[in-house]
């Protein structure tokens with residue numbers, strides 16, 4: 642896509658964006674450090690883009706608890722500065738956010754306007770980023786997604802493949818339910834949205850939920866990984882209380898993805914098919 646500027650280059654979603662839209666400009670840490678929001682806005686103005694996607698974030702959920710200042714700069718202040726620069730230039734911005742803006746109560750899928758109540762620093766700073774982007778006064782969309790995986794970077798699939806190769810038995814939380822989402826499908830959905838926003842100024846914006854289907858527990862996800870990768874490790878269900886972490890995770894991460902289907906014709910992808918493609922890619926790598 643011509644005139645597209647992406648913040649992020651090495652992340653899971655950024656790499657899939659690069660695969661689908663190699664002609665776009667990608668800014669890594671060297672081109673725009675998100676701990677310096679003014680520098681991000683400056684780099685954006687200099688690039689003279691026609692549209693912007695922010696795919697960079699501080700995603701280390703537990704580390705954020707003891708590094709909240711950095712997490713806030715990267716997840717809240719930098720996206721806010723980007724959106725303000727986009728508003729000045731009159732160009733649309735698409736920002737990516739997370740299911741961790743919710744507290745995970747109940748057992749129903751949440752719509753975009755459901756009350757937010759993050760449980761930790763990562764979620765709180767991502768929520769502040771959404772609010773800054775929305776308040777910047779330009780044309781914007783926020784895609785909230787969940788449980789991202791790909792052949793690149795650090796993610797649950799790669800962790801499980803590593804552990805599954807070493808052990809006969811894995812214990813994985815079974816009371817957190819959400820939608821695992823292939824990064825490639827996020828990238829495709831983002832490109833579809835930002836292209837429409839660029840070409841049709843009357844395109845609706847706002848917050849959109851996008852997650853893979855069907856909803857599953859992390860333990861279910863792990864079992865599917867073991868099955869598809871032909872690893873023999875047994876996956877035993879445990880409650881979250883048996884897997885203590887510095888940051889609490891939401892138990893109910895189900896996202897109602899109806900709005901993105903209605904406005905953009907984007908359906909929830911089946912994550913099991915996405916997993917098969919990721920395992921193929923990982924095989925080719927070795």
Ligand SMILES: NC(=O)C1=CN([C@@H]2O[C@H](COP(=O)(O)OP(=O)(O)OC[C@H]3O[C@@H](n4cnc5c(N)ncnc54)[C@H](OP(=O)(O)O)[C@@H]3O)[C@@H](O)[C@H]2O)C=CC1
Pocket residue numbers: 649650651652653654655669670673674675676695696697698699700715737738739740767786787788789790794795
């Ligand atoms: N991963 C997940 O499970 C989920 C992610 N999301 C959201 O999706 C989006 C994309 O996530 P994903 O692709 O998984 O992220 P990754 O963790 O794979 O990548 C994060 C990217 O952000 C970059 N980054 C971090 N800090 C800085 C900084 N100070 N300056 C410049 N770049 C920086 C990283 O660069 P470097 O490699 O140099 O560190 C990396 O390219 C994010 O907004 C995230 O919050 C939402 C739900 C789930």
Ligand SMILES: Cc1cn([C@H]2C[C@H](O)[C@@H](COP(=O)(O)OP(=O)(O)O[C@H]3O[C@@H](C)C(=O)[C@@H](O)[C@H]3O)O2)c(=O)[nH]c1=O
Pocket residue numbers: 700701702739740741786787788789796797800804811812813814817859884890
């Ligand atoms: C490695 C391991 C993890 N777990 C649990 C911990 C956690 O609840 C769950 C997933 O582990 P992770 O470390 O991938 O979780 P986490 O890094 O919190 O994943 C989150 O990242 C951020 C960026 C998001 O935005 C979220 O949507 C979500 O994907 O599995 C086990 O139960 N057993 C294990 O052996």
Ligand SMILES: [Mg+2]
Pocket residue numbers: 700701702796
């Ligand atoms: Mg993680």
